[in-house]
Amino acid sequence: MNSIETKHLCAKIGDFTLKDINLAIPEGSIVGLVGKNGAGKTTLFKTLNGTYLKTSGEMHIDGLNYVDAEKEIRMAMSVMYDRFGGNQYIKGRLLRKIYLQSHPKFDVEMFDDLIQKYGINLKKKLMNLSFGMQKKLMLILTLSLHPKILLLDEPLIGIDPIDKQEFIRLIQNYMENEQHTIILSSHQVDDLQKIADYILFINEGEIVLFEEKETLLEEYKMLILPKEDQRVELMINPTPTSLGIQGLIHARDGKELGDKVKRASLEQIFIHLCR
Amino acid sequence: MKKLFRFYNILRLTAPTKKGLVFLIVNGIILTVIYNRFFTDSGVYQVDFVLLFGLSVLVVSYYAYIAHSTADNPIYQLPWTAKERVLYTYLNVIFVFFSILIGLILFGYLMMGLFVLLGDGLGPVTDDSFSLTGFLYMLGYNILFFAIYMPSSFYKNTKRRYVHGFFVWITLVLTSFIVIFLLNGSLSLQSSLLIQLNNSPNGLGIAIGMLILSILALYVSYDTSKRLAKYK
Numbered sequence: 001m002n003s004i005e006t007k008h009l010c011a012k013i014g015d016f017t018l019k020d021i022n023l024a025i026p027e028g029s030i031v032g033l034v035g036k037n038g039a040g041k042t043t044l045f046k047t048l049n050g051t052y053l054k055t056s057g058e059m060h061i062d063g064l065n066y067v068d069a070e071k072e073i074r075m076a077m078s079v080m081y082d083r084f085g086g087n088q089y090i091k092g093r094l095l096r097k098i099y100l101q102s103h104p105k106f107d108v109e110m111f112d113d114l115i116q117k118y119g120i121n122l123k124k125k126l127m128n129l130s131f132g133m134q135k136k137l138m139l140i141l142t143l144s145l146h147p148k149i150l151l152l153d154e155p156l157i158g159i160d161p162i163d164k165q166e167f168i169r170l171i172q173n174y175m176e177n178e179q180h181t182i183i184l185s186s187h188q189v190d191d192l193q194k195i196a197d198y199i200l201f202i203n204e205g206e207i208v209l210f211e212e213k214e215t216l217l218e219e220y221k222m223l224i225l226p227k228e229d230q231r232v233e234l235m236i237n238p239t240p241t242s243l244g245i246q247g248l249i250h251a252r253d254g255k256e257l258g259d260k261v262k263r264a265s266l267e268q269i270f271i272h273l274c275r
Numbered sequence: 276m277k278k279l280f281r282f283y284n285i286l287r288l289t290a291p292t293k294k295g296l297v298f299l300i301v302n303g304i305i306l307t308v309i310y311n312r313f314f315t316d317s318g319v320y321q322v323d324f325v326l327l328f329g330l331s332v333l334v335v336s337y338y339a340y341i342a343h344s345t346a347d348n349p350i351y352q353l354p355w356t357a358k359e360r361v362l363y364t365y366l367n368v369i370f371v372f373f374s375i376l377i378g379l380i381l382f383g384y385l386m387m388g389l390f391v392l393l394g395d396g397l398g399p400v401t402d403d404s405f406s407l408t409g410f411l412y413m414l415g416y417n418i419l420f421f422a423i424y425m426p427s428s429f430y431k432n433t434k435r436r437y438v439h440g441f442f443v444w445i446t447l448v449l450t451s452f453i454v455i456f457l458l459n460g461s462l463s464l465q466s467s468l469l470i471q472l473n474n475s476p477n478g479l480g481i482a483i484g485m486l487i488l489s490i491l492a493l494y495v496s497y498d499t500s501k502r503l504a505k506y507k
Contacts, residue, residue: 050506051346053431066506074354085347087290098288102281102353145352 001063003027003149003181004048009057011047018043018205021057025198028178030171032192032213033185034270035202041185042081044202045151048183049079062148075105078147080138082154084126092122092129092137103145111144114170118163132158139167143174150174150182156191168195189267199266203274213266220269221254221261223247231257237272248272282363283370286335288349289342298440299337303330305444306420313451314413316467324376328417331372332424339364339428340436343504357504364428365497368421408478409469415485420447422492429503454481 002024009021018040025031035041046052048059050066050073059065062076092115099106115122118136126134135158142150152171156164172195174180183200186192192199199216201208211219224244225232232238234254235247248269254261306329311320322330342348343360350360423443430436452462458475465471472478 046346049346049351051348051351053507070356070506071354074351078352079347081347083347084349085345086288086349089290090287094287098281098284099353102284102355104354142352 001027002060003029003062004183005058005060006048007058009047009054009059011043011052011054013043013046013052016040016043016205018047021047021207023200023207023210025181025183027181028175029181029197030175030195031181031183031198031200032189032196032266033183033200033202034187034189034192034266034274035185036274039202039274040205041202042153043205045079045081045153045183045185048151049077050074076147077149077151078142078145079151080142080153080155082157084134084138088127089125091125092120095126095137095141096122099141099144105145105147107144107146111140114140114144118166130158132160132163135159136163136167139170143170148179148181150180152182152184154185154187156186156188164191171195189265189270193266201270201273208273216269217263217266219251220248220264220272221251222264222268223249223254223257223261225260280370282366284353285342285350285360285363286338286367286371289338289345291338292341294344295337295340298340298436299333302424302440302443303333306330306333309444309447309451313464313468316470324379325413325417327375327379328372329420331375332368332421335364335368335371336425336428339367340430343429344431357506358501361429361497361500361504364500365425368425406469406473408472408482411479411486412469412472412482415482415487415489416450418489419450419485419492422489422496423447425496426499426503429500450485454485457481 004023004025006021006023009018009023011018016038021044033041033044043052047054048061050070061073064073064076066073096108096111099111100108115137118140120129120133120137120140126137129137135155139152139155142152155171156167159167168191171182171184175182184192184196193213196213198210199213200210209216220236223235224241224246225235226244227240229245232245232247235245235249238245238247240246248264249257249261251261307320307322307326310326310329314325315321342350355363420443423446424440427436427439427443430439451468454468455464455471456462458471458477458481459465472482475481
């Protein structure tokens with residue numbers, strides 16, 4: 001079964017439009033969402049979360065739709081945005097109390113253990129916590145809800161390298177349950193390359209590609225050719241460098257070039273496809 | 276008991292911002308002017324418990340508007356349906372009003388106690404006799420205001436919100452003039468509407484009518500708010 005399924009989903013928010021989003025995200029997968037600033041990553045999350053209304057198309061979360069089953073979807077799915085969108089004047093312990101009061105799936109023991117492990121001071125107001133501490137608190141809060149589907153918008157920004165590895169491990173532990181699905185957006189494409197099963201590129205409100213990571217890495221290669229070489233035309237968004245013209249190339253076009261083609265990183269694929 | 280108050284979390288999770296502040300201030304001023312124009316005689320603008328209820332509606336509506344128009348507000352992490360979010364917003368008005376009322380009463384008693392302890396005691400106490408007609412009418416009036424104003428919290432379109440706000444004031448003013456006409460046969464406001472109601476043989480009937488109308492309006496209001504907040 002697909003955790004998230006959209007067919008020709010469109011949403012218009014102010015001047016920005018999400019256009020014709022077609023997704024079928026299998027249950028139990030980690031999807032890395034990559035896109036430039038303003039590409040529509042957060043807009044996509046807010047549309048999937050039901051807080052932005054779709055203008056057309058269909059959307060099913062865990063087989064359910066918001067019109068008939070909003071409560072069930074909100075129990076099954078949790079979203080963590082890049083910043084805390086609520087009242088920054090409240091203290092962490094009040095946030096804990098609110099979730100305990102209002103969310104039946106809130107695992108207060110897990111929350112307390114993680115808070116203690118990462119040394120987050122719940123007596124401080126959220127605005128007095130550092131950006132990294134706020135992110136940690138938000139991530140712990142989200143994971144403590146044991147959602148079936150998790151949307152994480154830039155979860156690792158602002159977190160120090162040591163804790164980043166711990167958080168990646170937390171996410172991987174979360175994924176030990178094969179029914180859990182994550183969509184994780186990040187500019188740190190190297191992190192996504194380590195953990196994602198699928199890669200979703202979005203640009204100007206449209207999906208550029210949605211592919212299994214390994215297939216994507218096999219499908220594209222990097223190449224440098226001399227300026228005069230006619231095969232430069234086969235490249236995707238080539239750029240001049242001191243060594244020649246560098247660009248992305250489909251693996252099928254690069255077969256005859258032998259050793260000249262190199263394995264492309266996810267970051268290189270993203271840069272060339274979304275330029 | 277604690278879980279009964281979870282509706283209050285909509286307010287706790289939402290911080291006031293500049294968004295909608297002008298709407299709040301403008302409507303607060305208009306409410307104060309209209310209330311004092313029709314219901315007080317002194318020529319001096321006053322704020323009493325009745326007006327406090329109206330201001331509670333405005334403040335809760337302001338918070339609710341921010342909460343419902345901010346896509347990353349944490350209330351959307353909670354497993355509440357649109358119907359529950361609307362219900363909790365409505366409950367918050369009553370909760371906020373009674374919290375302020377209790378706070379003011381306690382403050383009043385504290386001041387009285389201080390005057391007795393530290394001063395020469397209390398001065399002459401004025402006796403405002405209770406008027407059932409006035410009480411019923413003001414209760415109905417407040418519920419009517421609550422009913423017609425609250426759906427504006429759930430509009431995502433700012434223009435529609437302002438248009439709605441405009442019609443709220445037109446409705447309140449029209450209602451007051453209709454009542455004056457029913458009492459006097461004319462539209463002139465010679466004295467406070469409450470005094471006219473108390474002095475009129477039809478006053479009690481009109482007050483009861485206002486209360487019934489306001490309860491019906493509340494039902495329509497709640498239904499409208501649910502439709503506005505619901506996912507389409």
